[in-house]
Amino acid sequence: MLEQVNQQIEVLVAFMRNKILPLSFRWENKRYSVKKVNLVNSEYKGREKIYYFSVNSNNDYFKLAFYSHSQKWVLQEAYFE
C-alpha cells in the first residue's frame, strides 16, 4: 500500500566518494535501516536542488528527499507490503 507522507524526518547518512548514502532514518518513533538504495535522482526547484533516494528497508519501500539548500530531509512516500 503506497502512502504519501511528506513529513520532515531525521536521517543518518554517510558521505562516500562524492555521494550521499542514507544509512537509517527515524519516522513515527521507529528506526528504519536502509538496506538498499534503488535509485537516486535529482531536480531543481528554483534554487533548491533536491536529491531523491528510493530506498528499501527490508521489504518496505521509501522515498526520501534531501533539500540541499535548506538542508532538510523529507519522507515523501512509504510502501508497505
Next chain:
Amino acid sequence: MKRVIFHIDMDSFFASVEQQARPCLRNRPMAVCGKEKSRSIVVASSVQAKEKGVKTGMPAFKVIKLCPNIEFVEPDPVKYKDVSQRVMDIFSRFSPKMEIFSIDEVFLDMSGLVKNIEQIKCSSQKIKKQLKQEIGSFITCSVGVGGNKFLAKLASDKDKPNGLFIINKQNMDSVLLSSKLTDFCGIGFRLKKRLNDLGVDSVKKLRNFPKNRLIEFFGPDRAQKLHNMAIGRDFSELVCHRSKPKSISRAYTLNQSTTDKEKISLVLMHLTEKAGQELRKNNLSAGKIQVFLRYSDFSMVSLGKKMNGYCRDSQKFFQTATTILHKVRFAKMVRAVGIRFDDFVPFNRQLPLWPSERKKLKLVPWLDKINDQCGELTIKPAYLLKMKKLKDRAGGFCK
C-alpha cells in the same frame, strides 16, 4: 564493415525507471499512466504488461480490460529526464560521436573504435555493465549494430529486451526481407497505408517496385528514401550538436471536455507562459502562433496567426491566442488544448520605439530569472490565480 553505428534503445525506459525505484513493481504488469479512472493513456509499460497486449498510447480503460491486475504509476517526467541525462553521460564515454535521438535512444559512431564482432560484443557488454553499476540492475538496454543509422535502428528492435543484434553483409538481406514495413524507422501507419494502396505490402515488393512510380506518388526525396530503406542504404551522418528548435509547442488534455471558453483560455494562458519561457531560454523570437484544439471525437482543428512583428512576450502571445480562440465556434466538446510557436528568428536586441514596450522588454528577463530561481510560475499573471498549476507531462517516444 567501414562504418559501425550502434543504436542503443533503453528497454521500456519509464517503466524500468519506476521498477528500479520501487522493487514492489518488479516482475509484474505495470504501466506508467495517469490515474486509473482518468482519460490518460499509457506512456510506457513493463515487459509483463506488454506480454498481455498493453501498448504505448492505449487508454487506461482499455488497459484494465486487457490486464485487470495491472498497477498504474503516475509519470514523473523530472525523474526520467534526470536518469536519461545520466544514461547519456555513460554512453558518451564510449564514442565522441553521439546523437541523442530521443529521451531513451542514442546513436554512437563506433567506426574505428571496434574492429570485429568480438569487440562489438565486448563494447556492448561494457555499456550494459556500466548502466547496471551506475543506474541500477533493472535498467537495461538493447543494442543494435549496423553499417548505418537505419540498419542500427532496425537491429536494436530485433533482440529485445537487453539484447544485442548485429546486421552485417551476411545477414542484411534476410533481416530486411523478413522485416515488416512498419519496422522501418520512417514508415508509420499512414505511409504504410499509402504503400499498401499501391500494392506494396512487404519489403520485397518495395524493393522491386519501379522507382519512377515511387517518385510519381511520393516525390523524389521520399521515393529515394523508401528505395534506400528497402536495400538497407542510409548515408545520413550522426547529428551530434543540438540544433535550435524549429517550433515550440505545449499541449494539455483537460480533465473534462468542455466548451467553456474561459476555462480553455486559462489553460491556454498557462501554456503560452510555459512555451514563452522556453522560447526566451533559446534566445528566439517567434513570428507565428498556432492554437490547436482536439475535440472529444479526437478530430482536430488548428488556427494560426502571424504576430505583429517578431515577439517573445508571453502576454502578447496570449492576446493573439485569445483572439484566435474567440473566432472558433466549437463544433463539439473540447478535449485538449495546445499552442505552437514557429517562424523563429534569433532574438533581436533592438529596443522598441514605445516606452511602455521598452519597459516590458526589460521586465520579462527579470521575471524569468525569478521564476528560474524560485520555481516555475512563482510570478505569473493574476489571471492564472484562478487555476491550479498544470501537471508536467512525460515526454513521448520518437520513432
